[in-house]
Structure formats: C-alpha cells, structure tokens
Amino acid sequence: MSEHISERISGAAPAATGAWSGFSYIVTNLARFVRPNEITFSGVNSALPMLACLLAKRAYPFAFTYINVAGGVDPIPSAVPISSSDPVLAEGSRSIFANEDFYDLCTRGLMDLCFLGAAQIDGLGRTNVSCIGDWHAPRVRLPGGGGGAVMLPTARRAVTWRTEHSRRTLVETLDFVTAAGGMHGVVTPIAVFTKREGRLVLASWHPEASLDEVRDRTGFAFAADGAAPTPPPTPEERAALTALDPDGRFEADAGIRLR
Amino acid sequence: MSAGTQKIIPLADLAARVPDGSSLALGGSFLHRGPFAFVRELIRQGRRDLEVVKQSPGYDIDILCRAGALSRAKAGIVAMEGNFGLAPWYRRAIESGDVRLEEHACASLTAGLRAAAFGVPFMPCGGIHGSDLPALNGWKTVEDPYGSGEAVYAIPRIQPDFAVIQANEVSESGDVRVYGTSHWDRIMSRSAKRVLVVAERVVPDASFRDQPELTLVPHFLVEAVSIMPNGAWPGSLWPDYAIDYPAVEAYMADKPGVLDAHLAAGPEAREAVHV
Numbered sequence: 462m463s464e465h466i467s468e469r470i471s472g473a474a475p476a477a478t479g480a481w482s483g484f485s486y487i488v489t490n491l492a493r494f495v496r497p498n499e500i501t502f503s504g505v506n507s508a509l510p511m512l513a514c515l516l517a518k519r520a521y522p523f524a525f526t527y528i529n530v531a532g533g534v535d536p537i538p539s540a541v542p543i544s545s546s547d548p549v550l551a552e553g554s555r556s557i558f559a560n561e562d563f564y565d566l567c568t569r570g571l572m573d574l575c576f577l578g579a580a581q582i583d584g585l586g587r588t589n590v591s592c593i594g595d596w597h598a599p600r601v602r603l604p605g606g607g608g609g610a611v612m613l614p615t616a617r618r619a620v621t622w623r624t625e626h627s628r629r630t631l632v633e634t635l636d637f638v639t640a641a642g643g644m645h646g647v648v649t650p651i652a653v654f655t656k657r658e659g660r661l662v663l664a665s666w667h668p669e670a671s672l673d674e675v676r677d678r679t680g681f682a683f684a685a686d687g688a689a690p691t692p693p694p695t696p697e698e699r700a701a702l703t704a705l706d707p708d709g710r711f712e713a714d715a716g717i718r719l720r
Numbered sequence: 721m722s723a724g725t726q727k728i729i730p731l732a733d734l735a736a737r738v739p740d741g742s743s744l745a746l747g748g749s750f751l752h753r754g755p756f757a758f759v760r761e762l763i764r765q766g767r768r769d770l771e772v773v774k775q776s777p778g779y780d781i782d783i784l785c786r787a788g789a790l791s792r793a794k795a796g797i798v799a800m801e802g803n804f805g806l807a808p809w810y811r812r813a814i815e816s817g818d819v820r821l822e823e824h825a826c827a828s829l830t831a832g833l834r835a836a837a838f839g840v841p842f843m844p845c846g847g848i849h850g851s852d853l854p855a856l857n858g859w860k861t862v863e864d865p866y867g868s869g870e871a872v873y874a875i876p877r878i879q880p881d882f883a884v885i886q887a888n889e890v891s892e893s894g895d896v897r898v899y900g901t902s903h904w905d906r907i908m909s910r911s912a913k914r915v916l917v918v919a920e921r922v923v924p925d926a927s928f929r930d931q932p933e934l935t936l937v938p939h940f941l942v943e944a945v946s947i948m949p950n951g952a953w954p955g956s957l958w959p960d961y962a963i964d965y966p967a968v969e970a971y972m973a974d975k976p977g978v979l980d981a982h983l984a985a986g987p988e989a990r991e992a993v994h995v
Contacts, residue, residue, distance in 0.1 A: 505750060505776055506799050530749070532901030543965070544802040546750055546776075548900040548958035559901045560749070560775070564827040568846025587850070590797075591823060596856065602814040602821075604806060607776065607797030610825035611847035640825075641850025714803045 480693035483650035483717030486667055487622050489698050490648045490691065491576065492516045494620045497523035499573035502563055503545060504530040504608055509622055509715065510576030511545040512705055519701035532557040541705050543714070564611060572616040577609050577640070579621040579647075581632045584681030586644035586654075586661050588613065588621065589635040596637050606639035614642030622648045624717045628680035650719050651675060653691060654683065665691040669719060727894040727939070731946040731988050734916055735761035738882060743771035743792075745833070745880040745908040748955070750778040750801040751963050753903065755886040755918050757951035757988040763787040764983065773833075773880045775826035775904050779955060779968070782807035786979055790819050794878060796826035802963060804972060823853060830907055832878030837910035844872040883912035885937065886952050888960065890919040890945050891928045896937035900958035909937045917945045920960060950987035 481489075491513035495501050501517075503510040507530075514527045515538075528534050530546045537553030551557060558566075566572055579588035580603050588609055594600035613619050619642070623630045626649035647654040647661060651670040654661040663685040666675050672685055694702075706712055735758055738744065748754035759780045762770070771792035772781045778800050784790040786809035793810075800807050813819035824832075831845035844862065848854060854861075854873060861871040885905050889897040896917050898905060909915050915937060928935055951957075954967035971982045983989060 505797060506801055508803075531752075544751060544963065546752060546801065547963070548752060548956060549962075551900055551958075557901050559906075560826070560904055561830060561907060564830065568827065591852075596823075596852075598817075599815055602811045604799045605795060605797045605823055606851075606853075607826050610851040610853050611827040611845065612825075613847070614849050615847040638850065638852040642847070 481667060481669070481691070482712065483624070483719050484712040484715050485694060485699075485702055486650055486691070487624065487648050487717060488512045488516060488702060489694050490653050491620060491622055492520065492698070494574060494618070494646050495521065495525055496574070497525060500526045500528060500566070500571065502528050502567075502572060502575040504576065505546045506578055506604065506607070507545040507576055508543070508711060511550070512541070512702070512711060513576070515541065515705055516698065516701045519704065520695070520697040528558050528563055530560065530563075532559050534558050541711070564608065567612050568615045570615065570617070572612070574618045574620065575608070575612050575616045577612055577619050577621055578604075578607070579623065581630055581635050582621060582623065582644065582647055582661075583632055583635050584660055584683060585641075586647065586656055587635060587638055587641045588644070589637045590639045591637040593636055609640030613640040613644070618645035620644060620646035620648070624650065624715060626651050626675075626678050628678060631678075632680040650717050651678070657684070660684070663688040665689055667691060667719065668693070727942070728890075728892070728922070728945050728947060731757060731761050731918065731948050732765070734758065734918070734944055734946040735765055737916065737944065738762060738767060740767055741769045742881040743773055745773045745883040745912050746777060746780050747883065747885040747903065747905040747908060748952070749776045749903045750799065751955040751968065753886050753898070753900070753952050753957050754780050754955050755884040755951065756780060756953060756955055757948045757986055758884055758886075758916070758918050758946075759783060760983055760986045761988060763789055773829070773878060775824070775829050778807055779971075782810045783971075783979075785809040785813040785819060792820050792822070794822040794824060794829055796824045796829050800968070800972070802965065802968065804968060808972070808974070822857060825853065828853070828859075828873070828875050829878065830904065831875035833907045833911040835875065835877035836879035837907055840877070842874040842876050845875050846872065848873045878911070880908070880912040881914065883908040883915045885909060885915065885917045886957065887917055887919040887936070888957065889921055889923045889927075890917060890947075891925045891939065892922060893925060894939035894942035894945050895928045895935050896942060897923075897928070897934050898936045902936055906936060909941060915942050917942055918948050918951045919945060920947070920949055920951065920957065922947060948988050953987050
C-alpha cells in the first residue's frame with residue numbers, strides 16, 4: 462500500500478513512453494468509453510471507474526450525466542473518497558437517485574454505460590465475480606456480482622476492468638457465470654478490448670506491451686485486426702488525473718503493475 | 721407523547737427483541753450508515769444462527785461471521801470496500817461451509833423484498849438471463865401472460881423478520897429521517913415483519929411536520945427505536961461523520977483479542993445506557 466507504483470514498474474516507463482502508468486492506463490481508458498449526453502454509472506467497490514467518471518467530467522469538452530451508487534447525480538464532491546460508495550459522491554447533487562432508482566433505470570433500458578466489476582472474464586465478455594473453484598465448495602469465495610447479473614444484460618453498454626492481465630483473469634472458461642450479456646469493453650493494465658459481433662476483440666494495447674504479449678497473457682482467443690498501440694493520454698486527461706490524485710494515494714492503493 | 725416515549729428504548733433492549741435464528745435486513749451499504757452498534761450488541765448478547773439479508777453487506781456480515789453469530793446470508797455483493805478488499809471472516813465462513821449463502825444480484829434480492837412489500841408471492845426482475853444464478857437458486861421464468869413473448873425471472877418473496885435501520889434523526893413517535901441516499905432502507909422497511917431503528921438523535925415532532933417529505937419511514941411502521949450517537953461507527957453517517965479508517969484497519973488484524981478490543985471500542989460500549 463505504501464510502495465509507489467513508479468517503483469513497481471521496474472525497467473518500464475522511460476521518458477518517451479512514460480506516458481502511461483498501469484493506473485493511468487486503466488482510469489483513462491475507462492474514461493474514454495464515456496460518450497456525450499449519455500447516462501453513465503459507477504458503483505460500489507469501483508474506485509477506478511469512479512475516478513474515470515470524474516476524469517471524464519474534467520477532461521472532456523462535452524456534457525454527460527454521471528450517476529453513482531451514493532445516489533449522486535452530477536455531484537460536486539468536496540473530496541475524492543477512497544470508498545466509491547462514499548456519501549461525499551452525492552455532495553452538490555441536486556437530487557438523490559437511490560439504489561432502486563438506478564437499477565430500475567437500467568432494466569428499463571435507459572442506462573447507457575455502467576461500470577461493473579469482474580474477477581474472471583471470458584471471450585464473450587461474460588463475468589465471474591462469485592467464486593474460484595466449485596461454487597458449492599469454493600477455493601475462494603469472491604464478493605459476488607452485485608449489479609452484474611441484472612445490469613450486464615440490460616445496460617446499453619457495460620465496461621469492466623482488471624488490474625491483473627493474466628490467463629487466470631481473462632479465461633477461456635469461467636468457474637461460474639455470474640453475469641452474461643457481454644461486456645462492451647474491458648480495460649487491463651496492458652490492453653483495451655471492445656465487443657464486436659458478440660466477442661471481445663482487441664482495440665489497442667499499452668505501447669510498452671505488444672500484441673504478442675497480450676495474446677500470451679490472455680486465456681481466450683481474440684481477433685486483433687485494426688488494433689494498434691493505445692494513443693497516449695492527452696494533456697487534458699493527464700491534468701485531470703493529477704488533479705484527482707495529486708499525492709498519488711489512489712495510484713499507490715491500486716498497486717497496478719504492467720507485469 | 722406517552723406512546724412515543726415508550727418507543728425509545730435502550731440499545732440493549734432493542735437488540736434483545738431479536739431471537740436466535742432471526743433474519744435481519746440491515747440498512748445502509750458497505751461501510752456507510754449501517755446499524756453497526758446494533759450488530760455489535762447482538763454479538764455481546766451471544767445471539768446465534770442469524771441470517772443477514774442485504775444487497776451489499778460488508779463490515780456487518782463480517783463481524784457477525786467472526787463472532788460465530790451467523791448461519792445464513794442472502795446477499796448481492798460482500799466486501800469491506802474502501803481500500804480493505806474482501807470481507808475475510810465472511811469469506812472463510814462461506815468457504816468452510818459454516819455460513820450458507822443464497823447468492824443474489826442486488827436487484828433480485830430487491831425483487832424478493834418487493835414481493836413481500838407488495839403482498840404478492842413473487843416479483844419479476846429484469847436481466848439475469850444467461851447467469852448461473854437461477855440454476856443455483858431454483859429461480860423460474862414466467863412468460864408475459866399478455867402475449868409479448870417476453871420471459872422474465874420471477875424471484876420468490878423474501879420477508880425478513882426484522883429490518884434494522886440506522887437513521888440520522890427520529891421523532892419521539894418513531895418517525896425516521898435519513899440524510900443522503902436511503903440505499904435499500906426504504907424497501908427493507910416495507911418488506912420486513914418488524915422494523916427497529918437506531919438513530920443519532922431525537923428531533924421535535926414539529927421538525928417532521930414541517931418537512932414530512934424527508935421522512936423515510938413513518939412511525940406506525942416502526943416498533944422501537946434506540947438513540948446512539950456514532951452508532952454507525954466505524955462506518956460513515958452522512959453528513960455527521962466519515963469512515964473511521966484506522967478503526968477498520970485495526971479490526972482487520974487477524975490476531976487474538978482484536979475482536980474483543982474492537983467491541984470494547986464501540987461508542988455503545990463506552991456510553992452509559994441511553995434512553
């Protein structure tokens with residue numbers, strides 16, 4: 462928790478490509494899924510999507526509605542909380558849009574983009590957030606899907622992230638299907654996937670990684686035609702993230718390594 | 721007024737109303753506005769075989785598991801949150817089989833509560849298609865009886881024995897006011913057989929009469945109330961206090977004596993009996 466990220470990515474990140482840390486890569490590329498004039502949601506246990514939504518508000522020259530699990534609607538929080546469900550995320554909100562409200566909004570088809578967590582993701586963009594091993598005798602009991610099983614199939618787009626890119630997180634076969642319906646996007650420290658014709662395809666990769674490395678560390682097969690190194694963060698994206706995490710606390714907490 | 725004063729009772733008496741084996745819908749979410757002093761009091765009184773019914777439990781379910789007070793849970797997502805990760809004693813209790821989980825999506829648990837609140841045996845719930853959860857829980861689909869051809873999952877009624885709500889303010893009569901988001905508390909208070917409340921403070925009835933739209937639960941739904949300042953500790957209660965991160969960090973230590981020390985540090989343990 463105290464170890465700073467820049468010390469962890471040893472050997473990577475010389476000045477020219479120091480454009481991205483694993484942390485900035487995930488937060489910024491999640492933010493790039495936010496579109497103008499849409500309703501975007503971030504939930505519990507979701508510090509990185511929370512930061513992505515706040516980053517999009519600061520960095521992008523368009524309006525969108527940001528709602529969150531604390532009931533906030535385009536809030537003006539006085540601080541960025543460690544807990545992504547902290548009530549400070551409703552500060553400055555002109556209404557409280559509580560849990561039942563945003564789930565119902567989603568099931569009736571009006572949630573444009575929501576960020577949902579995942580422990581394992583398969584090539585169809587389905588997720589397991591329930592268990593490692595057999596559900597009835599798990600090696601690891603995971604948190605559970607929360608919104609997933611209801612929101613993933615009913616949101617217009619859902620996007621997830623993993624701080625570890627490996628064959629145990631991006632898998633051919635899930636240990637349990639917590640939520641189906643298929644992620645529109647997946648962001649890891651080294652890659653961005655999007656969905657095409659029902660399967661995840663590579664959209665771009667971290668410029669310090671490579672297509673081969675992404676293939677090598679991914680458990681499911683994927684198409685990569687059209688994929689290219691991820692464009693570097695814009696000055697606006699960079700400034701927004703610095704403003705949100707000025708002392709690097711979130712980055713240190715996230716502890717994200719490229720490899 | 722006399723009826724009102726009878727409604728406000730000491731926290732120990734409030735917790736004593738919960739028998740072993742009860743199912744409890746606990747208000748709040750993760751480390752935010754949960755009835756945590758109440759949960760600790762259940763542990764002090766040695767309650768056993770409880771069930772937690774909550775979309776997003778965390779500290780509450782974890783400490784009940786740690787104390788051996790829990791046998792069942794219906795939950796959507798369980799974690800300490802903040803930057804504390806998984807709920808370790810909950811996780812162990814599930815992995816060892818000591819606690820039996822009925823895994824939900826948050827909205828399917830809400831649908832079950834809605835069935836109870838609406839007085840019907842089941843409630844349709846959107847989504848869920850393609851998930852392994854229906855097979856696990858025996859959930860069935862119903863086809864639209866009006867011929868659209870759409871099939872939806874029908875979630876069976878979930879009626880907790882108790883809803884326990886952590887509130888900012890109550891009236892003498894037991895009206896309940898919450899600031900910030902109500903999380904799932906409203907549907908919990910409408911679905912449970914009995915509603916118990918722990919509040920930070922009493923405010924005059926006149927305040928409730930001035931702004932009745934701020935009342936989350938009316939007094940006639942509320943059986944009894946306790947007043948316990950900082951009752952959501954170590955969690956937050958907007959806008960009065962934030963999460964006590966050092967206290968949660970101390971709780972997370974897996975060492976002998978930590979649970980007892982944590983219980984002793986609760987505001988309810990350090991106060992004289994509150995009436």
